[in-house]
Amino acid sequence: MKPTVHDIARSAGVSLATVDRVLNGRPGVRHVTRERVEQAISSLGYVRDVAAANLAKGRTYSFAFVLPNYDNSFMIGIRDEVDAAISRSGAERTQIRIIEVPPFDAPALADALDRIAADMPDGVAFVAVEGDEVHAAVGRLKETGIAVATLVSDLPGSDRDHFAGIDNHAAGRTAANLLGRFVGGRDGRIAVLAGSMLVRDHRERLEGFAAVMGESFPRLSVLPVMEARDDPSLAADVVSAVLQRYPDIIGLYSLGAGNRGIVHAVREIAPEVRPLVVAHELTRTTRAALVEGLIDAVLNQDAGHEVRSAIRVLKGKADGLPVIAAQERIRIDIFLKDNMP
Amino acid sequence: MKPTVHDIARSAGVSLATVDRVLNGRPGVRHVTRERVEQAISSLGYVRDVAAANLAKGRTYSFAFVLPNYDNSFMIGIRDEVDAAISRSGAERTQIRIIEVPPFDAPALADALDRIAADMPDGVAFVAVEGDEVHAAVGRLKETGIAVATLVSDLPGSDRDHFAGIDNHAAGRTAANLLGRFVGGRDGRIAVLAGSMLVRDHRERLEGFAAVMGESFPRLSVLPVMEARDDPSLAADVVSAVLQRYPDIIGLYSLGAGNRGIVHAVREIAPEVRPLVVAHELTRTTRAALVEGLIDAVLNQDAGHEVRSAIRVLKGKADGLPVIAAQERIRIDIFLKDNMP
DNA sequence: CAGTTTTTGAGGTACGTAAATCAGAAAATT
DNA sequence: AATTTTCTGATTTACGTACCTCAAAAACTG
Secondary structure, eight states, rough: OOOOHHHHHHTTOOOOOHHHHHHTTOSSSOOHHHHHHHHHHHHTTOOOOOHHHHHHHHEEEEEEEEEOOOHHHHHHHHHHHHHHHHHHHHHTTEEEEEEOOOTOOHHHHHHHHHHHHHHHOOOOEEEEOOOOHHHHHHHHHHHHHHHHEESSSSSTTTTTTTTEEEOOOHHHHHHHHHHHHHHTTOOEEEEEEEOOOOOHHHHHHHHHHHHHHHHEEEEEEEEOOOEEEOHHOOOOHHHHHHHHHHEEEEEEEEEESOHHHHHHHHTTTTGGGEEEEEEESSHHHHHHHHHHSSOOEEOOOOOHHHHHHHHHHHHHHHHTOOOHHHOOOOOEEEEEESSOO | OOOOHHHHHOOOEEEEEEEEHHHTTOOOOOOOHHHHHHHHHHHHHHHOOOHHHHHHOOEEEEEEEEEOOOOOHHHHHHHHHHHHHHHHHHHHEEEEHHHHEEETTTTHHHHHHHHHHHHHOOOEEEOOOHHHHHHHHHHHHHHTOEEEESSOOOOTTTTOOOOEOOOOOHHHHHHHHHHHHTTTTTTTTEEESOOOOTHHHHHHHHHHHHHHHHHHTTTEEEEEEEOOOOOHHHHHHHHHHHHHHTEEEEEEOOOOOOOHHHHHHTTSSSSOOOOOOOOSSHHHHHHHHHHTTTTOOOEEEEHHHHHHHHHHHHHHHHHTTTOHHHHHHHOOOOOOOOSSO
16 A cells, blocks of 8 residues: 555654655754654655645646747647647646747747736746847746746747757758758759748757758758748748759758748649758648658657646746656657658 | 536535536436536536545556566567556556566467456556467456557457557558668668568568558569567578678668667678668667667657556546547657657 | 335545644753 | 743644435325
């Protein structure tokens, strides 16, 4: 039978109240007594029944998620996952609200964070945009004792507790590895399309991609990166133009959003001369394109995992617990048309 | 505030006991009253507090995991994950024991299942071996009212409730897709190494692999499958021999275990003429080989996911709940050297 | 209508922990 | 030695649900 606090009290020869004081770090226990209780805890192998503890505590965690209000499929997916978490909030003793901010707007983000701080939630998760204002706002949140996690895009060097997202450098390397191998031994050009070089995750992906291309695939020449602000129609134009200009493009890496436009542009090309395409995020568009053969591989970060990880970490931080890094690592999933979920 | 049973009782104008009867499907409630209560439940949006319910029930689920007692890394991984689940058993109200059986031995497996049935656990998970005895034993388990799940290797056509494992057909297709693309436009032979064609998962992987090779890569000719009984030293010999015999082998698909032997054999080949290698299961061996460049891609099924899924399903089945298919689908992970976890 | 059966109410105990109060014991201080 | 301070014990209530008993009311039966 699983030991309970009563068993510990009996085994340590103390009262329930003292065990409680030790377990919950309350004052008023002599050092020797505390040790005796801890000894009993470890020798009996006691583990707190979290369900019962939560029930008794009746504690609820209040969190805020700050998300950019633009509508690419991936962000919609993130929002859906946060909504799903909200709908589970009863069972998980959380109270989560979503705050929308304009995308790529550091002052607006910093503003939102400051307004949230006034409400004194237990934790905040946000999609980072780089900017000194944001760093400062994060600092203020932390000073107020609020747990802070970045989501999808990180803000290194700030006081944030955790980043719930993928290693974008590794993602870029993976993309290069895949694309380089897929083109076989052929020579040719590789085009790269990003959303914006002002966003950290896109920059890091590009770095990783360029590094592996240089190391492992010297026969492929990577064209200067094009930016399409994650806009499908702009992306379509840009891709069409570059494919026309350089007929020897044999590979395309789309490291941002706006894949609908890319698929559209690629479909226009005759199948024999179509470039190989590696893109990010498994959405309805990329999924269909994989099946149709217009995209060859998709790298994905699981929005559900990211959101749940962020919540877990914020909860833990609110209780002063450390992050279990291995558990919170978000994987870079590779999907081909045959292993789609 | 989240509504409780008390709120429902008040809102429906009935007593707590009646609400309890409705909630837990106990008899002794008039149809009209039951409807009134259900109406209150849905209008208040009541959801049962699972933690409190479990606490009150004090129910524990007893499960048995039947695993083959041979020591390839993947099976060790599965066993570790079951051990991990055992160590969590306090918090998860489960009581799990592991039963070891000789591998590839249908009568022994059937025997073990029958012995387990005598103990009347709530559920059984096992790595299937094909055989009429096993089908029959599963039938007996189900008749006794025990939930049954297959793990890693399935037993279609039996009465099992669930299969916790990957779609091996899709895994084979994915492997072919990767390998076919990696070799570029070159012609050549592809060698395939399996553990045993008597095991269902290996057979299915081969089918999927051969199908895609035929459809999409007609310039590659797939050699007859070799069997090495998941034995590293045997695998090393077999691979060395076939590579010697057919110098134009440009790709190798290892769809079983024993990768240590394959890595060993491939290391002997001069780097310029090494075949591309796709293998299964991310282990210490395959991980190191990926880094070293001896293996080019690894397909993986996450042992932790599989074990946890099996437990979730067995719990649900023990309570008569349906399986949420989307939640229990085990993904086929692809790892290159750059996206390893 | 009385008698029987079914339905309902009221109340309690239990699960394992948290958190509080209050009294008493032990230790430290004066 | 007296006083204050610091510990500790004993006990109680609460969290939300499950499950039990017993009595009372309501609904049927003939």
